[in-house]
Structure formats: structure tokens, C-alpha cells
Amino acid sequence: MLPEPVLGFLRKHGLAAADENPTASALCGGVSSDIWRVDLRSGPICVKRALPRLRVEQLWEAPVERNRYERMWMETANAIIPGVAPRVLAADDAGCFAMELLESYPLWKTELAAGRADREFARQVGIRLARIHAATAGDQRYAAQFDTDANFHAIRLEPYLLAAGKVHVSLEKKLKALSERTAQTKLALVHGDVSPKNILIGPQGPVFLDAECAWYGDPAFDLAFCLNHLLLKGLWVPVRRKAFLKCFDALSEAYLQGVTWEAAAGIESRTASLLPGLLLARVDGKSPVEYLTAESDKDFVREIAGRLLQSPPATLAEVRDAWQRS
Secondary structure (H helix, E strand, O other), rough: OOOOOHHHHHHHHHHOOOOOEEEEEEEEOOOEEEEEEEOOEEEEEEEEEOEEEEEOOOOOOOOOOOOHHHHHHHHHHHHOOOOOOOOOEEEEOEEEEEEEEOOOOEHHHHHHHHHOOOOOHHHHHHHHHHHHHHHHHHHHHHHHHEEEOOHHHHHHHHHHHHHHHOOOOOHHHHHHHHHHHHHHHHEEEOOOOOOOHHHHEEEOEEEOOOOOOOEEEEOOHHHHHHHHHHHHHHHHOOOHHHHHHHHHHHHHHHHHHOOOOOHHHHHHHHHHHHHHHHHHHHHHHOOOOOOOHHHHHHHHHHHHHHHHHHHOOOOHHHHHHHHHOO
């Protein structure tokens, strides 16, 4: 059942009639928000409301105003590439927003879990991500609209890089330096959670969800965050490890070909050196990936990430090769 404030929001914006009490069911998959499928007379929609405390084992709190920036990212991205995110139907900056429900689109994470490695789809992810970054790079309008340093620190830098540094004291300075470099690099509009669990396979290409971490900053974070998952999925589905590495190559090559705002070598270097930190964070940060449960797999990640953090790679091929050799 919908909370009364959410039902009031739907009525206020004309999505639900005054006498309408729609059925609602909670959608799973997220730790940071309440998400409902709401069946209105006019058809089903999705409603999302950010939580002040995330549903993870460790204490992790974040400003609920991130809900507004997520909605703004979706509107901005759709203006650049129509259909690259769900269409926003209504919004209330004080609490939640409603968007179209795309329940018939397969989830990329589900496809990868089944061992289906589509290099062309991975390439399209890289192309679309680069287009959004290129269209917003160096634009002070977006820099002002998405001035969310505090949010990004609370949702990404602290629970990932800095939290991993608290566990691995010998690497803490390296991880802190990566965090500081990322925070200080302001180049384009960043999604902040480009993960296969947040990418739908739409009829016209990838559709990006869950932009709660939207921030004007370093686009290398988006590229590294997504490539990180393609490496980790190879441990989850080991028989498809080589195929996932081919997706890694396809995505990174397509993305780098779309870089127009700086030298491609520059963003590749930042991405390659950030990747080991994110690998370690998904094992020993506040939000470890749920599918790596064997201690041997976690130690594998720790060993490679630690080695690459001590001797930072300059290219993504170096990261891929180190992962493949091990």
C-alpha cells in the first residue's frame, strides 16, 4: 500500500484521481530508495522515493535531495538522446518522482548472469555514455545545476574508496588520493551508478536507470564504474570470463572513440588508475557486490587490485591483461 504522502503526490499532479486508491507493489533491486509499481486507471507507472538511510549492513546515510538530481539527470539525458532514460511524468522536489514503467525491457545484469555476452550492446553502452558526457562537457549550466559534491561524496567516494581504505590501511593513501582527484575533476555530467543492474536492454539501445548519484565531475568515474562490473561478472560466471572481457574491450573502445572534450589518453589513464580502487571497494567497501561470496574470489580481487593500486596502470588494456593473466 502506498504511503499517504506518495498518494497525495500522485493526486496533486493529476496522475491519480481524487477518488482513486491505486494498488501498489514494491519493486526490488535497490538499497537506496523505496520504489513502487503503481497501477493507475490510466495504466501502470513507477514511483521512486529516496531513503535517508540505505539498506546495507554498515551505516550509510545520504541526503534525500539526491532524488531531485536523479530526475534532472534523466530529463537532461533524454534531451540529448531521446529514450536513453525513462520519461519523467511528475516530480516533487520535496520527496519523490514518477516515471514511465519499462517492465518489458530485459535487464543487462540478468543477461550477463545467464552468460549472454553481447559485445554490440556493450559497445552501445559506451557510445551512449560518451554522447551524454560530450554534450554536457564544459557547460557551466550543467555544472551549476548538478553542483552535488556533498551528495557524491556521501554516496560514492566515502562508502567506496574511503571505506575500502579503512580496511586496507597500507592502501589508504592511494585510495584517498583517487578520491580527491575524482572530487576535484569537473568536466561533464556524471551518472554515478552505471552498472548492469541499472541498464535496460531497450528496442533502440541501452536505457539508463537509477541516477541518484548524478554529479558534475569526472566522467572517468562512469566508465570505470561500468567496466568494473564486467570484470567482476567474470568471477560470477567464470565460464564466460573471456566473453565478458571482450565486452570490456568493446565498451571501452567505443567510449574512447566518442571522447571530444579532452585527449582520450587522459581520461583513459584516470579510468585505468581508478578501476583497481573500485574493484577493491566492491569487496571491502560499504556496498560489496552480493554475488561474490567465496573468500577465494574476494582474495583474487584484493590481490589484483592491491597490485594495480601500488603500480597504477595508464591504459585499460593493462587492467584487462592483469585480470586475464591472473
